[in-house]
Amino acid sequence: DVKVTQSSRYLVKRTGEKVFLECVQDMDHENMFWYRQDPGLGLRLIYFSYDVKMKEKGDIPEGYSVSREKKERFSLILESASTNQTSMYLCASTDLASSPFFGPGTRLTVL
Amino acid sequence: QQPVQSPQAVILREGEDAVINCSSSKALYSVHWYRQKHGEAPVFLMILLKGGEQKGHEKISASFNEKKQQSSLYLTASQLSYSGTYFCGTGGSSNTGKLIFGQGTTLQVKP
Numbered sequence: 001d002v003k004v005t006q007s008s009r010y011l012v013k014r015t016g017e018k019v020f021l022e023c024v025q026d027m028d029h030e031n032m033f034w035y036r037q038d039p040g041l042g043l044r045l046i047y048f049s050y051d052v053k054m055k056e057k058g059d060i061p062e063g064y065s066v067s068r069e070k071k072e073r074f075s076l077i078l079e080s081a082s083t084n085q086t087s088m089y090l091c092a093s094t095d096l097a098s099s100p101f102f103g104p105g106t107r108l109t110v111l
Numbered sequence: 112q113q114p115v116q117s118p119q120a121v122i123l124r125e126g127e128d129a130v131i132n133c134s135s136s137k138a139l140y141s142v143h144w145y146r147q148k149h150g151e152a153p154v155f156l157m158i159l160l161k162g163g164e165q166k167g168h169e170k171i172s173a174s175f176n177e178k179k180q181q182s183s184l185y186l187t188a189s190q191l192s193y194s195g196t197y198f199c200g201t202g203g204s205s206n207t208g209k210l211i212f213g214q215g216t217t218l219q220v221k222p
Contacts, residue, residue, distance in 0.1 A: 004152075031207060031208040031209075033208070033209065035212070040119075040214060040215075041214055042113065042116075042198060042212045042213050042214035042215045043153070043198060043200075043212040044113075044212070045209065045210075045211065048207070048208075048209055050207055058209075059211070090152065090153070094208035095208075096207075096208050098155075099143045099145075099155045099158050099200075099208075099210075100143075100155075100200075100208055100210060101155065102145075102152040102153045102154075103152060104151070104152050105152055
């Protein structure tokens with residue numbers, strides 16, 4: 001079974017803090033993704049990575065960066081958290097032979 | 112550009128049918144359908160890869176009209192377990208696994 005795990009289900013941070021969201025997959029998938037989910041807007045792609053140390057911007061990369069030092073781990077970084085980054089963050093991975101498999105999500109609140 | 116889903120929300124009685132549409136302004140190469148229950152990760156339902164293709168999964172099926180750049184999800188004889196938010200994700204020509212998702216359709220099935 002594909003497993004995508006995210007470091008926290010719920011996270012509360014203060015404005016201006018640096019925030020790290022971690023995602024780990026155990027199926028040796030090449031591609032990994034970070035989406036954010038907001039009511040009425042669906043899932044919007046922030047960044048994706050198709051190999052170690054490779055990354056590409058998605059549709060809404062502003063205010064975020066990512067890191068992929070190992071194949072199984074993809075981190076999303078909020079350099080200086082702001083209240084408009086309060087959202088549900090979903091990580092996904094795929095080997096291109098299947099549709100992306102999602103992790104359980106991290107609900108981030110920025111106060 | 113995000114695909115557009117319609118309707119935004121639908122309420123059914125058990126046993127009734129529903130259709131959810133997904134339209135894109137760009138050429139479609141693949142359409143992936145997911146269902147998400149409250150507080151959970153989106154779960155993959157099916158993928159459509161060719162124009163005119165129709166796939167089925169229990170009483171849930173989908174069609175893909177490449178020419179019209181749209182896909183439809185058909186839920187037949189709905190059950191309480193069908194409740195949730197349905198998303199379509201569209202894939203581009205580059206086959207990176209990157210999907211652009213619609214805004215979602217919330218389906219509520221009542222007894």
